[in-house]
Amino acid sequence: MGRNQAYCCICGGPFLEPGTREDEPGDWLCYPALWTTVHDTKDGVELDTYKCQLGMYTYDLVNLIGDSQRRVLEQEATYQQHNVFLISESGKKVPAFHVVDNESAIYLAVHSQCSQLVQRFISSRREAHDVFQTSDKDEICSVKQLWQVVFTRLSASGRGVASNIEHPTRYCGIASLHLTEWEPDNNPLVGECVEADPIEVPNLTECILDNLEADASRPRSEETSNDVKDQDWWFNKFITKKELPWMWDLDEDVVSEKQHTGDWNWELLVKKLSLTDISRPEDETLRLPLGLRNRRRIWKCIEDARLGDIQRQIGPPLLGFDVPMEGNLWDGYTPKSQQPAA
Structure with a gap:
């Protein structure tokens, strides 16, 4: 039936033979x-x-x-x-x-x-x-x-x-x-x-900042505005990557330059980046390069x-080790004995 492809036990991606994708995707x-x-x-x-x-x-x-x-x-x-x-x-x-x-x-x-x-x-x-x-x-x-x-x-x-x-x-x-x-x-x-x-995700910082939206809540001139202070707090969380450790290679200089060009909604950007669904290529929450989506998927x-x-136990039925299961082969299903009562 052909070869048996081997897959990484961390990300689930395939191993390709050397020389098959030199300087190409994959x-x-x-x-x-x-x-x-x-x-x-x-x-x-x-x-x-x-x-x-x-x-x-x-x-x-x-x-x-x-x-x-x-x-x-x-x-x-x-x-x-x-x-x-x-x-x-x-x-x-x-x-x-x-x-x-x-x-x-x-x-x-x-x-x-x-x-x-x-x-x-x-x-x-x-x-x-x-x-x-x-x-x-x-x-x-x-x-x-x-x-x-x-x-x-x-x-x-x-x-x-x-x-x-x-x-x-x-x-x-x-x-x-x-x-x-x-x-x-x-x-x-x-x-x-x-x-x-x-x-290696090209233009990672620029691609992320392309999703930044203007903060329309209060004008920046109102220095006492709590909204402005809140946005500064979210900006610091973004640039220090405390909430988003998987973006370790964010260019802080580029982000700081962006901060001085207008009133930005850093809170919305951080919260969107915190959503795990952004790892899905079909997700439309943000415009992100596929490499970054793949990174977020592997990080998860x-x-x-x-x-x-x-959570399952497999054994030859004739030896008495089998446990009744529900679910499909790849879904990580649990034994019926461990499932909540209906």
Whole structure:
């Protein structure tokens, strides 16, 4: 039936083979990295080993060591074909998202750009804890915690060769394109958005300021106006990016120059930019470049990550592990036992 396309477990976008999109939209999808866990030993650093549990769709850690000795290792790689990646440093070819021969290391495949967004997100947190443990209610605050979240999603995906990992929000609506091959033409608008670079967004500041509307509430000359003071407060929130940490590369000089050219409704702009629906390419709330919409979508995927957010248990029915479910395969549905009574 053809190849099995592999997809990033952070953004849900495809990995493209090197050289297929050079200097074209989608080029950023050609640069993967592999995450795996390692631990310190007296002889140096060793890969953690995971094994399959007979009759269960889960993986267990073989190396029973303290979490303080474990960390996530990121390695540059290139995408080969199907679900195979070539580690740049060692030249070793490895699969992603599953163990080999019932016991091996596990590699999670991510885009290099998505890894950068993860680091940006963690830096934006007030506190960052370099630990694996995380609450099922709190946002992640370390790469270790995100690894743990994704790993628990992997355990819900089943054994065998996997080309992607399920996500509770279908990667904010793009999982419909998770096909045997990446075929963005099946939904051109969404496909074009996924292929837009989320890090390097040309004219980002200017594009955002094009949405700025005049503040018609009070004339600027009335210095005692509370409305004017309120707009200054919203301007400061905008330029310091406290409300919008995903816009870290906003050009503050350009924004300050704009502030002095008229009376602007900064409150309305900030509130519109705070809406998560602006990540959708068809959303008409603001005129935004697709790269920025894609960034906001990926940021939300990271922002929403919670331990155990794939609330289901899968097992062979004959062994008695099956749990009645409702919902569609990609919707992150919950067991009936956990659903509220009608």
